[in-house]
Amino acid sequence: MVVKVYGPDYGSTKGVLLCLIEKEVEFETVHVDGFKGEHKQPEYLKMQPFGLFPVVQDGDYVLYESRAILRYFAEKYKNQGTDLLGKTVEDRGLVEQWLDVEAHNFTPPIYSLVKIYFASVLEGVPADPKAIKENEEKIEKYLDIYEKRLSQTKYLAGDFFSLADLNHLPFTSYLMNEMEKGFMVRERKHVSAWWDDISSRPSWKKVLQDYKNPYDVLKEMNLVN
Amino acid sequence: MVVKVYGPDYGSTKGVLLCLIEKEVEFETVHVDGFKGEHKQPEYLKMQPFGLFPVVQDGDYVLYESRAILRYFAEKYKNQGTDLLGKTVEDRGLVEQWLDVEAHNFTPPIYSLVKIYFASVLEGVPADPKAIKENEEKIEKYLDIYEKRLSQTKYLAGDFFSLADLNHLPFTSYLMNEMEKGFMVRERKHVSAWWDDISSRPSWKKVLQDYKNPYDVLKEMNLVN
Numbered sequence: 001m002v003v004k005v006y007g008p009d010y011g012s013t014k015g016v017l018l019c020l021i022e023k024e025v026e027f028e029t030v031h032v033d034g035f036k037g038e039h040k041q042p043e044y045l046k047m048q049p050f051g052l053f054p055v056v057q058d059g060d061y062v063l064y065e066s067r068a069i070l071r072y073f074a075e076k077y078k079n080q081g082t083d084l085l086g087k088t089v090e091d092r093g094l095v096e097q098w099l100d101v102e103a104h105n106f107t108p109p110i111y112s113l114v115k116i117y118f119a120s121v122l123e124g125v126p127a128d129p130k131a132i133k134e135n136e137e138k139i140e141k142y143l144d145i146y147e148k149r150l151s152q153t154k155y156l157a158g159d160f161f162s163l164a165d166l167n168h169l170p171f172t173s174y175l176m177n178e179m180e181k182g183f184m185v186r187e188r189k190h191v192s193a194w195w196d197d198i199s200s201r202p203s204w205k206k207v208l209q210d211y212k213n214p215y216d217v218l219k220e221m222n223l224v225n
Numbered sequence: 226m227v228v229k230v231y232g233p234d235y236g237s238t239k240g241v242l243l244c245l246i247e248k249e250v251e252f253e254t255v256h257v258d259g260f261k262g263e264h265k266q267p268e269y270l271k272m273q274p275f276g277l278f279p280v281v282q283d284g285d286y287v288l289y290e291s292r293a294i295l296r297y298f299a300e301k302y303k304n305q306g307t308d309l310l311g312k313t314v315e316d317r318g319l320v321e322q323w324l325d326v327e328a329h330n331f332t333p334p335i336y337s338l339v340k341i342y343f344a345s346v347l348e349g350v351p352a353d354p355k356a357i358k359e360n361e362e363k364i365e366k367y368l369d370i371y372e373k374r375l376s377q378t379k380y381l382a383g384d385f386f387s388l389a390d391l392n393h394l395p396f397t398s399y400l401m402n403e404m405e406k407g408f409m410v411r412e413r414k415h416v417s418a419w420w421d422d423i424s425s426r427p428s429w430k431k432v433l434q435d436y437k438n439p440y441d442v443l444k445e446m447n448l449v450n
Contacts, residue, residue: 068319
């Protein structure tokens with residue numbers, strides 16, 4: 001039975017799809033429409049009581065929290081596809097460190113910018129320039145730290161591509177493209193080279209090509225051009 | 226060389242100390258005073274560029290992000306002390322799921338309440354009743370989900386004590402004790418039994434006895450009784 005991924009095709013779900021492709025695991029996606037509130041319906045809440053995306057089903061085994069899912073597949077298929085955890089316990093420690101930096105530092109301000117944008121388009125909530133500025137300043141500050149790190153090692157956890165790099169792809173892509181803040185990456189030589197490297201992986205190109213992003217959904221709703 | 230733990234003796238550092246005790250790893254603490262801004266000084270930022278607590282040094286190996294540190298020691302000493310990751314890759318997946326629930330759902334509203342309290346005591350910022358209510362409502366909602374889960378399994382990830390339970394101790398303890406919201410736990414039969422179980426572990430008793438909490442610091446500063 002192939003792995004089922006429940007969620008929309010964007011946000012943290014994309015990290016999971018990316019991981020499954022890198023690990024050469026067969027899967028299918030089951031679309032759960034966040035815009036229609038399908039993640040707050042009893043059927044979905046049985047699998048994910050917090051009403052968040054995504055959930056995976058691997059046979060009888062159900063798992064949620066996107067980064068827990070990444071770790072599960074990276075470990076279950078340790079010797080299949082790309083190794084995403086490093087070779088030693090010290091490597092793995094640094095993968096976990098940078099995955100937690102992504103979770104707790106890097107992604108939250110980008111997510112806030114995306115939320116501000118969506119609230120303005122969908123609900124007409126005026127975008128607060130102060131909140132935008134604060135989030136942008138955080139991202140710039142963190143990218144300075146990334147620049148230093150990436151001047152020492154090719155990837156975040158060391159000289160190997162890992163879950164830590166992989167899970168930066170979905171939200172950095174929003175920042176670079178839909179949010180039109182590509183200059184933040186391009187102004188930093190090592191971050192820029194790292195971005196070119198990770199975003200040119202065939203797995204990411206496939207994810208971008210095969211799955212929607214939330215902006216596509218807004219376009220379908222004729223809310224943006 | 227014993228492991229060095231840099232940080233204050235409270236908050237997420239306590240989870241790391243607890244883990245080291247459970248894993249029977251020898252360590253010493255190096256106090257970094259957050260109230261004096263020592264975590265923003267160049268020496269500290271060399272180890273932890275984001276200026277956050279804690280950092281560990283294990284020989285030449287330096288690691289930050291508290292949950293990455295927990296995972297590192299739990300894996301490095303897999304066969305020493307308490308096994309905190311479960312026996313199978315499926316167990317580990319659920320440990321990671323609940324550790325991420327703790328990180329992204331459970332702890333943030335408790336942390337917000339603690340911050341509101343400290344800002345009111347240290348800086349005289351009036352506590353916002355609306356913010357307090359919103360955070361309390363989130364905690365109650367999450368505890369309802371925990372209650373259901375803990376009616377099915379003895380611990381969060383299954384019938385074994387794990388990192389997921391361990392890292393709930395420091396912040397649930399604030400909620401129960403200093404924040405005087407013990408009723409939230411006591412009103413829920415299975416959560417209450419789980420709390421009695423995990424908080425009676427010798428490791429936690431030792432941590433509580435040997436290390437300060439931030440309220441002790443306020444007392445020393447004669448800011449509270």
